[in-house]
Amino acid sequence: PVAATGSYLWRSRQQGEGVALTVDFGGGTLDLAVVRYQGARFRVLATEGLALGGDRIDQMIFSSLLFPELGKGEPWRRPVDGREVETLFPFEEFESGLLNWQTTHLLSQNRTRAMVVDRLSRGGVAAPKFQRLLDLISYSYSYNCIQAIKRAKAALSQVESTQIDIPELNLQVPFTRARFDALLAPVLDQLRGRVLSVLERARIAPGEVSVVIRTGGSSEIVAVKSLLEALFPGRVVGHEPFTSVACGLALAAFEG
Numbered sequence: 561p562v563a564a565t566g567s568y569l570w571r572s573r574q575q576g577e578g579v580a581l582t583v584d585f586g587g588g589t590l591d592l593a594v595v596r597y598q599g600a601r602f603r604v605l606a607t608e609g610l611a612l613g614g615d616r617i618d619q620m621i622f623s624s625l626l627f628p629e630l631g632k633g634e635p636w637r638r639p640v641d642g643r644e645v646e647t648l649f650p651f652e653e654f655e656s657g658l659l660n661w662q663t664t665h666l667l668s669q670n671r672t673r674a675m676v677v678d679r680l681s682r683g684g685v686a687a688p689k690f691q692r693l694l695d696l697i698s699y700s701y702s703y704n705c706i707q708a709i710k711r712a713k714a715a716l717s718q719v720e721s722t723q724i725d726i727p728e729l730n731l732q733v734p735f736t737r738a739r740f741d742a743l744l745a746p747v748l749d750q751l752r753g754r755v756l757s758v759l760e761r762a763r764i765a766p767g768e769v770s771v772v773i774r775t776g777g778s779s780e781i782v783a784v785k786s787l788l789e790a791l792f793p794g795r796v797v798g799h800e801p802f803t804s805v806a807c808g809l810a811l812a813a814f815e816g
């Protein structure tokens with residue numbers, strides 16, 4: 561966030577002085593900095609960060625919207641000690657591997673694959689869900705799911721309603737901005753808390769902030785924009801969401 565601050569102050573050709581709060585909300589982390597600036601020069605008052613970003617939000621969407629379409633919560637009748645027992649399908653054994661596409665292939669091992677095949681063989685109205693799950697773990701389609709989620713998430717910055725479209729699984733899941741906002745509620749609470757915390761550590765009241773510099777891909781989410789605008793009305797500016805840090809580092813290297 562310090563590099564992004566330098567990039568903004570240089571690009572905006574600042575002449576006056578004031579206090580800037582930079583909110584860098586990217587794919588992997590949320591990073592904040594409070595600086596006192598005069599022109600393009602500044603002094604860092606406080607920084608703070610949190611391991612929360614767009615990747616975690618994607619996983620939240622995956623869990624909430626896609627897991628039910630892959631068999632989560634469905635019953636499973638199976639033989640135990642010579643009798644038929646009905647339980648819920650043990651979807652929790654698949655969750656981590658589905659959310660982390662780099663390890664999805666491990667779910668295709670004999671034991672986990674056998675559970676899906678057995679549940680699929682028992683048919684019923686949930687059979688299409690388990691066929692999707694079997695296809696997903698057989699061909700490691702978690703990456704495709706994450707990319708479809710990213711596209712839908714980005715679309716909701718422009719429209720009120722879209723779909724998570726995964727043709728590999730013959731699956732389309734409606735996704736609205738209202739549903740997205742509801743999923744984001746705990747994320748927004750953490751964002752609000754960190755903003756107030758870093759200001760307190762800098763000994764700066766919210767009313768003393770001259771400008772809030774919003775950067776990083778996740779800062780483009782409508783609910784994030786709305787939260788920052790509510791906290792700092794009329795003082796929030798968007799700045800180069802994907803290149804501000806690199807630009808700021810290049811400027812620092814040049815000046816150094």
